[in-house]
Amino acid sequence: MLNRLYQFVEEKTGMGLQKPDAKTRLLLMLWASGEDSMTKGQLLQKVKRSAEKSGDFTSVFEELAQLEAITTEKAGQSFRVRLGDRGLNVLQDGLNNPNFSFPGSVVSSRLANALLQWHRQSATTAVPKTPEKAILSYDAFKAAALEVYDRLNKDYHLEHLVPIYQIRRGLGDRVSRSQFDDWMLEMQADDLLQLQGGSLPADQSNPETLADSITTELSGLRCYAKRL
Secondary structure, eight states: OHHHHHHHHHHHHSSOSOSOOHHHHHHHHHHHTOSSOEEHHHHHHHHOOTTOOGGGGHHHHHHHHHTTSEEEEEETTEEEEEEOTTHHHHHHHHHHOTTOOOOSSSOOHHHHHHHHHHHHHHTTOOOOOOOOOOOOSHHHHHHHHHHHHHHHHHHTTOTTOEEHHHHHHHHGGGSOHHHHHHHHHHHHHTTSEEEEOOOOOTTTOSHHHHHTSEEETTTEEEOEEEEO
16 A cells, blocks of 8 residues: 555656755645644644754744744744645645655655545546736835735744845845846845845855845945834
C-alpha cells in the first residue's frame, strides 16, 4: 500500500520522495483540516516531523504571509492561522512543482490522507487562479506598498522598522525590480518612508534578502523602511 502511495506522489509531483517542502506541507494540512482557522501550535503538531523544531517554521510562516497564502491573528496567548486569498493557488503550485516531495522514508498518515483528499477534490474542481493586478502608477504603488508595510508591521510586531525585502516580496511580480527601487526612493523623497541601513538578523541575512533590499550609489545598502 505504501509503495502505491509513493507511486501516486511521484505521478502528482513529478519526482520521488527526496526533500521537504515545508510551505506546501503546512498549507496542505491547513486546507485538509476543514476548519476556518487553527492555532500555530495545532498546525505545527500535525506538520512537524520529529527532527524539526517549531522555530524552524518561523520563516515559513513569514513567507506564506507575504504571499497572502495565510493570515494570522492574535488570539489570547497564541496566534490563529487561516488560509489567505491566495492560499489555494500557492498550495496547488507547490503540489505541481516538480521539486516537491515528501520528506523521509515514511509518509505520515495525516499528510497522505490530506493529499488524497486534495486529489479527489481537484479531480473535479479546478482551483481558480487569482489574477495579480500589475502596478502601473506611482499612486497605485504608494497605496500597495503602504498596505504591505502596515500588514507586516502589525502581524510580526516589527515596531515600524520593516525589512525592505519583505515589502518587495509582498508585492511580488506586480512591479518590476527597478520600478520598485525608483518608487521606494520617491516615497522617501516625499517623506512617506525613511529607508534605513543596518544589518538584517542572522537568520534572514543572505545574498537573496540583501539583493531584495535597496542599494544606492550615495547611501549604500538600505535594509529597512520606516513610515513617517
